[in-house]
Amino acid sequence: MPDIITLLPENIANQIAAGEVIQRPASAVKELLENAVDAGATEIKLFVNDAGKAMIQVIDNGKGMSETDARMSFERHATSKIKNIDDLFHIKTMGFRGEALASIAGVSQVELKTKKEGESVGTCIEIENSVVVSQEPVATPQGTNISMKNLFFNVPARRNFLKSNAAELRHIVDEFTRVAMSFPGLFFSLTSNGQEVFHLEKGSLKQRVIQVLGNNYNTKLVSVKEETDYLNIYGFVGKPEMAKKTRGDQYFFVNNRFIKSAYLNHAVMNAFSDMIARDSFPMYTLFIDLDPSRLDINVHPTKQEIKFEDEKIIYAFVQSAVKHALAQYSVTPTLDFELDASIQHSEAVSQPFTHEKQNSATSSSLYQTFTQKHQAHFINNKSDLEHWEPPSPAEKKSVDDTEKAGVANNDIQRTGNNFPSYIKDIHEIKINKKPSSEDFIQAHKTFILAQNENGFIVIHQQNAHERILYERFASAMKGKPIAIQRSLFPVTLELTPADAVLITELLPDLHLLGYQVEPFGNNTFVIQGSPADVPDGNEKGALEKMLEQYKHFSMDVTFSKREKLLRSMAWQQSVKGGTFLSEKEIKSLVEDLFECEVSNTTPNGKPVFLEFKKEELDKMFGR
Ligand SMILES: Nc1ncnc2c1ncn2[C@@H]1O[C@H](COP(=O)(O)OP(=O)(O)OP(=O)(O)O)[C@@H](O)[C@H]1O
Numbered sequence: 001m002p003d004i005i006t007l008l009p010e011n012i013a014n015q016i017a018a019g020e021v022i023q024r025p026a027s028a029v030k031e032l033l034e035n036a037v038d039a040g041a042t043e044i045k046l047f048v049n050d051a052g053k054a055m056i057q058v059i060d061n062g063k064g065m066s067e068t069d070a071r072m073s074f075e076r077h078a079t080s081k082i083k084n085i086d087d088l089f090h091i092k093t094m095g096f097r098g099e100a101l102a103s104i105a106g107v108s109q110v111e112l113k114t115k116k117e118g119e120s121v122g123t124c125i126e127i128e129n130s131v132v133v134s135q136e137p138v139a140t141p142q143g144t145n146i147s148m149k150n151l152f153f154n155v156p157a158r159r160n161f162l163k164s165n166a167a168e169l170r171h172i173v174d175e176f177t178r179v180a181m182s183f184p185g186l187f188f189s190l191t192s193n194g195q196e197v198f199h200l201e202k203g204s205l206k207q208r209v210i211q212v213l214g215n216n217y218n219t220k221l222v223s224v225k226e227e228t229d230y231l232n233i234y235g236f237v238g239k240p241e242m243a244k245k246t247r248g249d250q251y252f253f254v255n256n257r258f259i260k261s262a263y264l265n266h267a268v269m270n271a272f273s274d275m276i277a278r279d280s281f282p283m284y285t286l287f288i289d290l291d292p293s294r295l296d297i298n299v300h301p302t303k304q305e306i307k308f309e310d311e312k313i314i315y316a317f318v319q320s321a322v323k324h325a326l327a328q329y330s331v332t333p334t335l336d337f338e339l340d341a342s343i344q345h346s347e348a349v350s351q352p353f354t355h356e357k358q359n360s361a362t363s364s365s366l367y368q369t370f371t372q373k374h375q376a377h378f379i380n381n382k383s384d385l386e387h388w389e390p391p392s393p394a395e396k397k398s399v400d401d402t403e404k405a406g407v408a409n410n411d412i413q414r415t416g417n418n419f420p421s422y423i424k425d426i427h428e429i430k431i432n433k434k435p436s437s438e439d440f441i442q443a444h445k446t447f448i449l450a451q452n453e454n455g456f457i458v459i460h461q462q463n464a465h466e467r468i469l470y471e472r473f474a475s476a477m478k479g480k481p482i483a484i485q486r487s488l489f490p491v492t493l494e495l496t497p498a499d500a501v502l503i504t505e506l507l508p509d510l511h512l513l514g515y516q517v518e519p520f521g522n523n524t525f526v527i528q529g530s531p532a533d534v535p536d537g538n539e540k541g542a543l544e545k546m547l548e549q550y551k552h553f554s555m556d557v558t559f560s561k562r563e564k565l566l567r568s569m570a571w572q573q574s575v576k577g578g579t580f581l582s583e584k585e586i587k588s589l590v591e592d593l594f595e596c597e598v599s600n601t602t603p604n605g606k607p608v609f610l611e612f613k614k615e616e617l618d619k620m621f622g623r
């Protein structure tokens with residue numbers, strides 16, 4: 001029998017290995033930006049076309065490479081950053097594997113121009129499918145200019161796996177944001193299809209956070225800063241009132257490297273407990289600096305997961321530091337951060353916040369004001385979610401088909417077999433449950449009591465309105481026009497770059513739903529008109545809230561983009577509990593509700609009304 005094992009050709013080996021490092025355009029962006037940072041650049045410009053699928057280019061003014069290094073840089077395991085195994089435990093650079101450029105060259109067409117300081121000419125190398133196509137001297141400024149075209153041109157299966165441009169661009173914005181956030185002292189820009197999306201002048205961390213996450217955070221950041229022998233923590237947490245429904249704005253950096261850690265996230269959430277609603281997420285950007293020998297970065301190909309020598313200590317530190325910062329913000333002066341040599345005993349670390357201190361903190365008027373404010377939010381949200389149950393797998397599928405089948409019809413199938421036993425037949429409901437008289441009572445500015453043939457029903461006004469709006473919007477999507485009011489004075493909406501990308505994706509559907517919104521450049525949009533139901537002057541807040549809710553739904557992959565938008569809009573525009581309704585308003589709410597295809601549940605499956613049957617009531621009264 002002949003021997004059967006052979007070594008794979010280098011380009012195939014590179015393609016396979018690239019799968020680990022380069023999964024999508026955003027991974028290449030991350031690698032190229034990190035190389036520029038490692039090269040000591042002070043200005044880093046990123047250009048992408050078609051969300052990086054057509055082209056990704058990074059231009060830096062770093063130290064550049066010699067001709068030989070330029071050629072070497074594309075070899076696998078070729079790096080200037082570590083030399084021996086010991087170096088692995090003292091890594092101060094972003095890169096160290098010597099894999100990124102080899103991987104990139106294995107799956108795209110690369111052109112590298114680079115020149116070292118003081119040299120008169122630079123080097124230009126073109127490489128494709130791991131094969132050098134040309135190499136020649138070139139006139140180029142100091143630094144490195146690398147562009148990669150047609151990512152995965154030679155691995156069609158992987159190219160087909162890429163998501164829509166909007167989705168891939170969002171991934172790119174995420175990676176860009178992470179690198180930009182961890183190096184506020186450097187200039188960064190991001191230009192997408194010729195339009196500059198980010199232009200970040202160098203500045204302080206606070207300035208960078210605001211540049212990236214938006215001006216809203218200007219007065220809403222609480223500084224976190226603790227220095228100990230073991231580690232330093234610094235950065236910002238958002239004030240509790242800035243907590244959002246999505247976990248978007250949460251960043252951990254360890255030695256300037258963005259990492260994902262559910263464990264450390266838990267430490268922050270713990271520090272915030274009692275101050276924010278259970279289902280909301282505080283903003284944080286926290287930097288942990290510690291001796292590199294106390295961690296192992298090399299546990300995951302993308303380096304986003306790392307292993308700490310002692311995770312519990314880090315947890316305790318993070319929790320204490322955040323608690324301390326929050327306590328200082330809510331009641332000053334309060335606690336001492338009692339962490340010095342004794343930090344090794346993590347018990348001591350975990351409880352610098354004693355019960356007496358906590359009591360004194362929580363009884364202060366300032367604390368009360370902001371927790372109460374949040375309490376209101378909390379209750380609101382809780383009631384929103386109380387009856388919510390995730391759809392069963394079979395049901396999820398039917399939700400997925402929503403767009404094909406028409407939203408409302410599909411909804412009928414969903415509700416039919418899933419909701420409480422008092423809901424049996426949608427059509428029966430329309431005839432039997434509909435109020436028979438027009439005397440309605442609003443109770444607690446939240447419920448509407450109405451008499452019907454069987455007894456009476458209690459309608460939840462917000463749930464009812466959500467259902468009505470959802471169906472109205474669903475028919476708008478199918479071409480039934482929605483009443484629009486033109487804004488007297490066009491309102492401008494300034495968004496974070498990430499939200500600007502998101503809203504751009506939604507613009508066509510928003511138009512159908514009555515929002516006349518136009519891009520105005522620089523992440524700004526102009527609202528020319530809004531649905532007639534949105535009170536004049538409120539269109540900006542309404543859209544912002546809707547985006548927030550949309551992101552909340554975005555975590556749920558089972559809904560189509562449109563379905564998420566419909567639900568977000570319906571929720572956002574619905575009249576909330578606690579709102580007084582005039583007789584006329586109540587009447588039209590009830591009428592509209594029973595005109596709905598499905599009147600007994602909200603799009604999310606919460607009951608819209610409860611029925612109390614006359615005979616059952618009689619029984620209760622012993623009759
Ligand atoms: N923008 C740049 N400026 C200067 N030198 C660079 C630049 N990009 C890459 N290099 C050089 O090329 C080498 C290979 O880069 P590559 O990204 O493949 O590996 P690495 O950064 O060392 O490690 P990793 O695979 O973890 O990123 C680097 O070690 C560095 O010496």
Ligand SMILES: [Mg+2]
Pocket residue numbers: 031034035094095096100101
């Ligand atoms: Mg690298």
